[in-house]
Amino acid sequence: MRPLRLSVVTAAATVAALTAVTGCTEKSSAKGGDGAIEVTATDSKCEVSKKEFPAGHVELAIENKGSKVTEVYILFPDDRVVTERENIGPGTQQKVTAEVKAGDYEIACKPGMKGDGIRQKVTATGSGKVAKRDPRLDKAVADYRKYAQEQADATIPLVKVFAEAVKDGDIEAAKKAYAPSRIGWERTEPVAESFGDIDPEVDARADGLEKGQKWTGWHALEKALWQDKKIGAEQKTLADQLVTDLTDWQKRVGKAEITPTSMANGAKELLDEVSTGKVTGEEERYSHTDLVDFKANVEGAQKAYELLKPVAQENDKTLTTELDKQFAALDTLLDTYRADKNSYDFVSYDKVGESDRKKLSDAVNALAEPLSKLATAVVK
Template identity: 50%
Template sequence: MSRRTSAGIVCAGIAAVALAGCTSTAPAQNTGGAAAGGPISVKATDTACEVGATEAPAGHITFSVNNAGSKVTEFYLYGVGDRIMGEVENIGPGITRQLIVEVPDGGSYVTACKPGMVGDGIRAPFTVTGSTQRSTDANAKLAEATAGYKRYVTSQIETLVVKTQEFVTAVKAGKVDEAKALFPVSRTYWERIEPVAESFGDIDPKVDGRDDGEPGVPFTGYHRIEKDLWLDGLKPDTNQMADNLLADMKDLQSRVATVEITPVQLANGAKELLDEVATGKITGEEDRYSHTDLWDFKANVEGSQAAVAALRPVLDEKNKDLGPQLDQRFAAVEKLLEGYRAGDGFKPYTALTDDDKKKMTEAVDALAEPISQVAGVVSA
């Protein structure tokens, strides 16, 4: 979701020992100009996804995605088993956004544009040639950043499983009021690490899908149970929905135990969490029955802040002005959110005025601008 200047990648500006680790061993040939040092252009329309190169050398790869269509779109690079290597979402008509992805291993990958942000997308094969040392192998600060964030994610998922169990137990016991109170608490831990969860493409739709989601995708997970609790009443299959939710969280926990997170993924994730706020929570469409959106809003901001904090030593070394700017703008968003506290939680989203929502939009947008610079700084 961010930017970089080179796809062929020689990491100028860091020590000579790290240079060896940042230079791809891939051959120089490349179709579409990726090897020439610029971003790979992607022209996305409502019916096509024209990627300017079919291959690139291993290392940091940058895509510049222009939406020339009429629908909001997304762009993805997938690995084996539809593992999301990188994504950029919510690209409006006429907008160009960049995606930086660290791909150290050569092999077969897939690009995809998703007009309307639905379905499997318009896909095409993409080859990464050669191999390169991982940035975390060449830079001790990057290694510690990813290791520290992995510890954070692990701790969040451990609590997520516990809180989901509590929520599921209340649902299955028919304790509606207790389940309603536990719903936003459980979701807090999910929302903090959602980019990691989303990287496993099959888990997120099951856990966090909406009832007006993609055609043919069953409506399950949090929001199905939310609808039962707040709108329709508990149904014969609600208990099964609850059991499935807990099983999916345990599945996520087992997968994250072995997942590798790159520094660029960490930086992109910080931006993705703010996009979650700006495009979903701010409209009130996500928790549309419980109106607990501000809990999710807070969790997304906290998750973004945790990602930035992990990368902070690298940011301070490479761009001493960016960190303090991020501190200031995170503080502004936090202060605004604290104004909507109610007890241990938050006011229902329906209590906010249009002016309240406008202020939040402005604060999040102000934070998103410096956040969008993080991936470029980290990968430079």
């Protein structure tokens, strides 16, 4: 789930952590290449340097001049996500590369990472097609689409087991089924988030709700099981709705807009999810199953990277060497928190001390910085 929470670490420490994750500093320039679209975000504005640009590989050079953490999107007219970059701290800059076909879009900035955002209408001009790309990238997209569908298909039986335990009133069985039911979702979360409407229904946290939004999904049930320790009629209804919503996701995965750059940016988003939700313990605040989500996020990011690696390695061998090193280091570190490397039996996150959380955070940051360069390497 997207929203950044400041309750576990101080705001200053969070901004510092985000700077480390993104590989950006306050001194860095927001200026992109000659064809870059400069996006200046504040707490009340979202200014773009161009409202019309050629279709193809588009670079956003983003600068957050506001006081709130923000996120920036390129959106289709129906609010599906072309690409996004979350957790852009105040006073920092980021660059995002996306593949955009000819057509009308909106660029949205979301100060505070909430709401519909401040939007600018933009148009990509051209024949409606991007330049012909390397056939290996077409294969990477096809293979990733298959992977995303497999993860969704595998999730439905697991979430049904979870839902049935809830409806049976069996708290212990529901607790046991909870974390496994989330793995496929966490591995491919950027694809699910690209639809816009499913993520808030199934993965919202209590303090991430929009005004008037009813709390549904996994985390509402998580609270009932671990904190409230009771299952009532409302929870049984929520369990049925969770199955319905995730079945909708399963059916829509095949229609997701997936490109090589969205795969690369999605891998980076998964690391941001780890940094802002799992490392802090905010994602699974009642069950403390954060390390299960953590591992699934990393696996999803690594899958996208491995599919793109043949082209990225040819274009930037230094980058892929560093990514291989940092993925291996993070995997090795995660292995120390589970019974064996083939299981998802991780230690409860409330048992992980601050020094160990710092080690995990440092390992994520060391991976996220080079991973932020993957999209650029893919389209060189």
